[in-house]
Amino acid sequence: MTKMTDLKSAQALPLNTILEGDCIAEMEALPEASVDLIFADPPYNLQLKGALHRPDNSLVDAVDNDWDQFQSFQAYDTFTRAWLKAARRLLKPNGAIWVIGSYHNIFRVGAALQDEGFWMLNDVVWRKSNPMPNFRGKRFTNAHETMIWASKSDAAKYTFNYEALKALNEGIQMRSDWVLPICNGGERLKGADGQKAHPTQKPEALLHRVLVASTNPGDVVLDPFFGTGTTGAVAKMLGRDWIGIEREADYRAVAAERIAKVRKFDKAALETMKPKRAEPRVPFGQLVERGMLRPGETLTSPSGKSAKVRADGTLVGLDVKGSIHQVGAHLEGAPSCNGWTYWHFKRDGKIVPIDVLRQQIRAEMAESG
Amino acid sequence: MTKMTDLKSAQALPLNTILEGDCIAEMEALPEASVDLIFADPPYNLQLKGALHRPDNSLVDAVDNDWDQFQSFQAYDTFTRAWLKAARRLLKPNGAIWVIGSYHNIFRVGAALQDEGFWMLNDVVWRKSNPMPNFRGKRFTNAHETMIWASKSDAAKYTFNYEALKALNEGIQMRSDWVLPICNGGERLKGADGQKAHPTQKPEALLHRVLVASTNPGDVVLDPFFGTGTTGAVAKMLGRDWIGIEREADYRAVAAERIAKVRKFDKAALETMKPKRAEPRVPFGQLVERGMLRPGETLTSPSGKSAKVRADGTLVGLDVKGSIHQVGAHLEGAPSCNGWTYWHFKRDGKIVPIDVLRQQIRAEMAESG
DNA sequence: AGGCTAAGTGAATCAGGCC
DNA sequence: GGGCCTGATTCACTTAGCC
Numbered sequence: 001m002t003k004m005t006d007l008k009s010a011q012a013l014p015l016n017t018i019l020e021g022d023c024i025a026e027m028e029a030l031p032e033a034s035v036d037l038i039f040a041d042p043p044y045n046l047q048l049k050g051a052l053h054r055p056d057n058s059l060v061d062a063v064d065n066d067w068d069q070f071q072s073f074q075a076y077d078t079f080t081r082a083w084l085k086a087a088r089r090l091l092k093p094n095g096a097i098w099v100i101g102s103y104h105n106i107f108r109v110g111a112a113l114q115d116e117g118f119w120m121l122n123d124v125v126w127r128k129s130n131p132m133p134n135f136r137g138k139r140f141t142n143a144h145e146t147m148i149w150a151s152k153s154d155a156a157k158y159t160f161n162y163e164a165l166k167a168l169n170e171g172i173q174m175r176s177d178w179v180l181p182i183c184n185g186g187e188r189l190k191g192a193d194g195q196k197a198h199p200t201q202k203p204e205a206l207l208h209r210v211l212v213a214s215t216n217p218g219d220v221v222l223d224p225f226f227g228t229g230t231t232g233a234v235a236k237m238l239g240r241d242w243i244g245i246e247r248e249a250d251y252r253a254v255a256a257e258r259i260a261k262v263r264k265f266d267k268a269a270l271e272t273m274k275p276k277r278a279e280p281r282v283p284f285g286q287l288v289e290r291g292m293l294r295p296g297e298t299l300t301s302p303s304g305k306s307a308k309v310r311a312d313g314t315l316v317g318l319d320v321k322g323s324i325h326q327v328g329a330h331l332e333g334a335p336s337c338n339g340w341t342y343w344h345f346k347r348d349g350k351i352v353p354i355d356v357l358r359q360q361i362r363a364e365m366a367e368s369g
Numbered sequence: 370m371t372k373m374t375d376l377k378s379a380q381a382l383p384l385n386t387i388l389e390g391d392c393i394a395e396m397e398a399l400p401e402a403s404v405d406l407i408f409a410d411p412p413y414n415l416q417l418k419g420a421l422h423r424p425d426n427s428l429v430d431a432v433d434n435d436w437d438q439f440q441s442f443q444a445y446d447t448f449t450r451a452w453l454k455a456a457r458r459l460l461k462p463n464g465a466i467w468v469i470g471s472y473h474n475i476f477r478v479g480a481a482l483q484d485e486g487f488w489m490l491n492d493v494v495w496r497k498s499n500p501m502p503n504f505r506g507k508r509f510t511n512a513h514e515t516m517i518w519a520s521k522s523d524a525a526k527y528t529f530n531y532e533a534l535k536a537l538n539e540g541i542q543m544r545s546d547w548v549l550p551i552c553n554g555g556e557r558l559k560g561a562d563g564q565k566a567h568p569t570q571k572p573e574a575l576l577h578r579v580l581v582a583s584t585n586p587g588d589v590v591l592d593p594f595f596g597t598g599t600t601g602a603v604a605k606m607l608g609r610d611w612i613g614i615e616r617e618a619d620y621r622a623v624a625a626e627r628i629a630k631v632r633k634f635d636k637a638a639l640e641t642m643k644p645k646r647a648e649p650r651v652p653f654g655q656l657v658e659r660g661m662l663r664p665g666e667t668l669t670s671p672s673g674k675s676a677k678v679r680a681d682g683t684l685v686g687l688d689v690k691g692s693i694h695q696v697g698a699h700l701e702g703a704p705s706c707n708g709w710t711y712w713h714f715k716r717d718g719k720i721v722p723i724d725v726l727r728q729q730i731r732a733e734m735a736e737s738g
Numbered sequence: 739a740g741g742c743t744a745a746g747t748g749a750a751t752c753a754g755g756c757c
Numbered sequence: 758g759g760g761c762c763t764g765a766t767t768c769a770c771t772t773a774g775c776c
Contacts, residue, residue, distance in 0.1 A: 073483055103492035103517070107479025114442055114476065120751075122509045123472035125494050127546050129734050134542060137531040140491045140582075143544035146515070148472070154751080162506040162766095164681035168654030170692060173503060173767070175512035177496050177546070180658070181733060187660070205658040212680055213509075237664075238680060265680060269664035272681035273690075275506075276765065277754075283763095325763060334426040338764045416751040423747090424766040432749050471749060497748090502767040505752035510768080514749080551748060554771060569749050 013220060016236070018244040018252050023224035026245045027086035035090045035243070036159070036219035038097040039210060039231050041202060042083065043068045045076045045105045054135050063199045067247070073108065080105075080112045083224060088116055090222065091152045096121070096159070098210055100147045100202070110148055118150035121158065125177045126206060130184075149214065158214070164272035165213050174213070180205050189228050189254055197254045198228045207234035215240050217270050229255025236262045239270045280365060282358045284324050284339065285313025292357045299324075299343040299354065305331040307343070315343075324354070382589060385605070387613040387621050392593035395614045396455035404459045404612070405528070405588035407466040408579060408600045410571060411452070412437045413474045414445045423504050432568045436616070442477065449474075449481045452593060457485055459591065460521045465490070465528070467579055469516045469571070479517055487519035490527065494546040495575060499553075518583065527583070534582050543582070549574050558597050558623055566623045567597045576603035584609050598624025605631045649734050651727045653693050653708065654682025661726045668693075668712040668723065674700040676712070684712075693723070 012031050019026045046068055052060040070076040087097060097118060099109050114120065124147040131143040151158040165174040183203040191197045207230050215221060217239040223231035226244030228251055235242035236259055246252045287293045288309060295311040307317040307327050315327040322330070324339025332342075340355040381400050388395045415437055421429040439445040456466060466487060468478050483489065493516040500512040520527040534543035552572040560566045576599050584590060586608040592600035595613030597620055604611035605628055615621045656662045657678060664680040676686040676696050684696040691699075693708025701711075709724040 103479070103489050106492075107476045107483065107517075110472070110476025111480040120472050122511065123475075123515070124509060125496070125513055125546065127494070127496070130736065131544070137542070138529060140493060140518075140534070141542050141544040142491065144494055144546050146492070148476075149509075157754080160507060161681075165509075166506075167692065168652060168658070168682040170650075170652040170654065170682070173506065173510050175500070175510040177494065177513050179734070180655075204660060205655075208658040208680075265663065266665035266677075268685065269677060269679050271679060271685075273683055281755085281763080323762075332426070335420075335422055336426065336764075338766090340764070413749055414751090415749065418751070421750065421752060422766090425745095427746080429750070429752095430747075437749085471751095473749085473751060497769095499748080499769040501748045501750070502769090503750080503752065504767055506766055507752045508750090511750065550770080553748070557748095565748090 013241075014243060015220065015241045016232075016243070018226060018229070018232070018246055018255055020246065020249070020252060022247060023245040024082050024086050027083070027090055027222075027224060030090055030243075032089045033092050033095075034220065035222045036092055036095050037211075037215050037221045038087050038091065038095070039207070039221060039223050040083075040087065040097065040099045041200065041223075041225050041227065042080070042099065042101065042105070042109065043070070043225070044102050044200075045070050045108075046102075052135065060132075060135070061196075061199070065199065076105065077108055077112065080109055081116065084109075084112055084116045084118075087222075087224060088118065088152060093152060094157045094159070096149065096151045096156070096214055098147055098149050098214070100126070100145055102142070102145050106146045106148070113148060113150050117153060119152075119154040119156065121149045121151055121160075122176050123148050127177050127179045129179055129181045131182065147210075159216060159219075161213055161216070161272055163275050165209075167273045168209065168212065178206070178209060180209075183230075189258060191250075191254070198251060201228050202230045204230055204234050207231055208238070211235060211238050211240060212272065226255055227251050229259050232259045233262050237265055239264055239267070279362055282361050283313065284354075286361065287354065287357050288313050290361075292360075293345060293354070297345065299345055300351065301328065301331070301342050301344065303332065307331070315339075382610075383612060384589065384610045385601075385612070387595060387598070387601070387615055387624055389615065389618070389621060391616060392614040393451050393455050396452070396459055396591075396593060399459055399612075401458045402461050402464075403589065404591045405461055405464050406580075406584050406590045407456050407460060407464070408576065408590060408592050409452075409456065409466065409468045410569070410592075410594050410596065411449070411468065411470070411474070411478070412439070412594075413471050413569075414439050415471075415473055421504065429501075429504070430568075434568060445474065446477055446481065449478055450485065453478075453481055453485045453487075456591075456593065457487065457521060462521060462524075463526045463528070465518065465520045465525070465583055467516055467518050467583070469495070469514055471511070471514050475515045475517070482517060482519050486522060488521075488523040488525065490518045490520055490529075491545050492517050496546055496548045498548055498550045500551065516579075528585060528588075530582055530585070534578075537578065537581065547575070547578060549578075552599075558627060560619075560623070567620060570597050571599045573599055573603050573606075576600055577607070580604060580607050580609060595624060596620050598628050601628045602631045606634050608633055649731060651730050652682065653723070655730065656723065656726050657682050659730075661729075662714060662723070666714065668714055669720070670697065670700070670711050670713065672701065676700070684708075 046063050101109050126145045128143050134141050183201045189197040220241045221235045222243045224245045226246040232242040232244050293309050295309055297309045298306050300306045307315040317327050320327050320330045324343055325337050328337035328339045328342040341353050343354050344351045382403055415432055417431055470478050495514045497512050503510050552570045558566040589610045590604045591612045593614045595615035601611040601613050662678050664678055666678045667675050669675045676684040686696050689696050689699045693712055694706050697706035697708045697711040710722050712723050713720045
């Protein structure tokens, strides 16, 4: 049974834990096709040539960690392709991946994603509302980072909570550029020495939007470059399961402590706006069977077309017969037509769309469970 | 003498003309190290599978030209590396290149640039103020394109007119994300049939900013994918010399006619380039993403109503869910409601309207420009 | 002229379920 | 998996047309 296999894979997964070690080896040890989403913030391979000072001569605390050093583009590519391959194996067929980077590495990552068979869905720009300025006046303020969102393949039925994102954006569909502040203030984790615990901690708001957009409650989210665990913290809040992989003990310790403090949001708060497709399908014929519309009754369209209802739930127009959608499309010369909103009938002297009858049936269904 | 060599090369250049033919062959025929800047808008290699209709059933006029078709990523890469190699040969040692693209091609272009020895200076995001929406609700609105700005090598003393850009941006350092409208209206070139002359004409404002930033008057600017000649038109306005290369006779004809009409710089034109500074819209969902309000938290109204916040920035009340405005209006039995002033939350023991949080975000945004 | 409404359009990798 | 059918889905801006 498929269900049992799923269950077995799920049980084998070390959910809601931080794995220690190299992400490639750790991913290879996990069961294939077991993860719904991967969020990855890999090393950026910054090519910094020396210390950078602000105009007031203070030193900029740049990323100079060992884990960000690669000998060449080729070495970086080899590393990138290896972890992407391991990541792809882990994803369920309908799974997806997000990778974030800057101009130093994102183009190599993007090309590798395509070469490995991922299917790009969007590139999303995180537009920082408070970036570090360019102190020397030699370039544009580096005010954004780029995220790539890709499904496992071009055939994948990836998750996208369109209505929820549209709600987040007050009724307008969400764009590919997101304006969000960088992570600082109380959210920025500090070590015992008061220094920032991780040089590139991502803001929780960014992960919130990523996870609301592309996962559902109960999904498994894996982050192979876990760092201080922003992915895990937000996943926990949102009722998603998570797995982190991190090499550095210091980061693991900070992440574990951080996530332990996180409270999950109430179940009701996790519900988001749902698409219409999620509602039960009501065949048009049911309206006729139930006597809401009589065979022989005439339906009309806003454009002045008309057709008659038949006993089997089909319509017949001037030179056409078929479903409410087919007849509407034919009469309009359109490639398709939503008959529910196209066709109208008369009730109490008013012209109303037949969709109100469908809504009536759906309301009844909801009441009776 | 270096000066003489420069002069000789410059004289051999076919300045302010459109060369006909394949850009690789044409570039190879020009003298090396003779060009100050290259602006390239190569084919994006869109992989469209079928017709797309808008919700009103009208057909989207997609880019399906032959010149955008490639057999595979490998074929696209071969093409890309060939023209980049020819372009690099043409550049003076301190020259630079801009390439524009979308997620379909820009990652491959970026990786190839690095592999060919170009040195990335910035990636710049063109945020379209009026992009085409995603009609099926399957992805984020594809609301931006990416430009890469790179010098010929990491040793190049490239041109960057920092102060001019800062002035263009009202005294604030220019960022790597530029908000500009797409090219339409009177600027959009039409053919004799009234149809758009080119499917992907770029706005002059974009080229204006590129050329002001990275060239000086008298510099030579080459565009190997000239199209309808936006680069040439803006270069002429700004007193730069230009060279275009274009395969298609139709495009060449339109471009030549267009550029002939252009007059050199007119100060009034600069005024239109200034970004608008309207009060930014802040979706309520951003308060949730940013952790200013917690999913599950209760909001109250002065009239004693209450509702709970959900993870997607919608509210859920007794028998209603939706935006802060919708739920407020419903609970009051009013036709509309300003949720920002209607809903309140508790902070430091005091009841305050959620609008204070919006003001807080706007203050942050104002600081960052 | 001016104000209003309707129609048109832009680099797009744009469906899902059932039989 | 293929074929067939249902039915869900858009934002900002420009231009044309009408009053």
